[in-house]
Amino acid sequence: MSSCLEIFSYCDELVDEFEKVISCPKKEKSSVYYTGVDLGTAYVVLAVLDENKKPVAGAYRRASVVKDGMVVDYMGAIKIVRELKNEIEEKLDAKLVYAAAALPPGTTSLDSGAIKHVVQGAGFELTALLDEPTAANAVLKISDGAIVDVGGGTTGISILKDSKVIYVADEPTGGTHFSLVIAGAYKMPFEEADTYKRDEKNHKELTPVIKPVVDKVSSIINTHIKNHDVSEVYLVGGTCCFNNIEEMIENYIKIPTIKPKNPLFVTPLGIALNCTQEIME
Numbered sequence: 001m002s003s004c005l006e007i008f009s010y011c012d013e014l015v016d017e018f019e020k021v022i023s024c025p026k027k028e029k030s031s032v033y034y035t036g037v038d039l040g041t042a043y044v045v046l047a048v049l050d051e052n053k054k055p056v057a058g059a060y061r062r063a064s065v066v067k068d069g070m071v072v073d074y075m076g077a078i079k080i081v082r083e084l085k086n087e088i089e090e091k092l093d094a095k096l097v098y099a100a101a102a103l104p105p106g107t108t109s110l111d112s113g114a115i116k117h118v119v120q121g122a123g124f125e126l127t128a129l130l131d132e133p134t135a136a137n138a139v140l141k142i143s144d145g146a147i148v149d150v151g152g153g154t155t156g157i158s159i160l161k162d163s164k165v166i167y168v169a170d171e172p173t174g175g176t177h178f179s180l181v182i183a184g185a186y187k188m189p190f191e192e193a194d195t196y197k198r199d200e201k202n203h204k205e206l207t208p209v210i211k212p213v214v215d216k217v218s219s220i221i222n223t224h225i226k227n228h229d230v231s232e233v234y235l236v237g238g239t240c241c242f243n244n245i246e247e248m249i250e251n252y253i254k255i256p257t258i259k260p261k262n263p264l265f266v267t268p269l270g271i272a273l274n275c276t277q278e279i280m281e
Contacts, residue, residue: 011139011260018047018055018265025057025091026050033092035099036135036272037081037119041066041152042175042194042238044077045268046084048096053273057092058265059084066153071114081122099124100275102267104149104156105131105168116280127276133158134165135270136236140260145232146225148217149267150239152176155217157224169224173217175239178210185209203243214245218252225255235259236266 030050038045045060061084065077085096101115119126133147133156140147143163149156152175159167175197183193196202197210221233233255235246240263250257260266 008258008260010141011266012262014055014139014269015260015262015265018058018269019262021055022058022060025088026055027092028056029094030056032098032277033094033096034272034275035085035096035124036268036270036275037099037101037122037124038132038268038271039066039071039077039081039101039115039118040238041154043152043264044080044084045265046081046088047265047268047272048088048092049269049272049275055269057088058268059087060268071118074114074118077118078121081118081124085122085124097125098127098275098277098279100128100130100135100271101126102130102132102135102271104151104154104170105133105158125279127278127280128271128274129280130271130274131158131165131168132156132267133168133236135274136234136267138270138273139266140234140236140270142232142234145234146221146228146230147234147236148221150174150217150235150237150245152238155220156237157221159225159228159230161229167224167228171220173213173220174237177213177216178239178242181213182206182209197242200243207244207248210242211248214248215252218249221249222253225253230255233257236263238264 032051034049036047043060044063048057050056065073101119132149147158154170155173156170179194183190240259246257246259
């Protein structure tokens with residue numbers, strides 16, 4: 001388990017640093033800034049690193065411009081990314097030029113054009129477009145195992161062997177489905193259920209309500225790892241912020257399942273770490 005502790009030591013330190021600069025940006029000038037744009041189903045997150053690839057600023061906003069991993073509100077997505085970009089530029093008193101972005105695994109041919117145009121439409125030069133679990137591994141740095149990114153709309157899986165991605169998959173099921181079952185169980189509007197779900201003090205009470213959806217996520221994981229030698233599963237994505245979700249999944253799949261302290265910010269930081277100054281064609 002020592003290797004896991006080492007992995008999460010780096011990951012948690014990076015996320016801790018990022019959380020601090022969201023509220024208190026580092027204003028020391030950098031020769032270049034690298035931005036990660038994470039267009040999620042529930043949140044749009046921008047993570048900004050300096051020339052040494054250290055967090056200097058960030059911003060995020062609740063949004064519904066993406067559904068099941070696909071951009072459904074193109075102009076709304078551009079507007080939010082542009083506003084977050086402007087907000088960070090004002091705080092840093094600097095121009096953000098370069099950005100990388102990511103997609104759910106296996107959807108590159110379907111939605112890569114839309115993501116590219118959103119990032120460019122917001123005023124960035126796009127330098128990289130990769131799948132979300134692979135981006136997350138720039139922070140996790142695992143060599144073997146499965147990275148499972150449970151977002152608002154989909155569950156993405158990346159299986160690694162000797163530090164190489166050997167298999168990717170993505171299926172609809174995520175935090176939106178948690179909110180739907182809560183809305184049904186409590187007879188409340190979806191938005192109210194979504195907000196109720198995010199309050200940590202409600203998690204214990206909600207555990208039996210959302211268990212069928214967690215079981216579905218676990219079943220998806222099982223389906224995609226069954227033909228691979230996976231000894232550990234690593235959870236990222238905003239939906240994994242739900243308390244004890246790792247224990248619920250581990251009980252189902254019978255494989256050690258681990259998550260960092262704040263899984264929401266792992267992928268956007270990984271996207272930013274993949275940003276370069278080489279503009280994509």
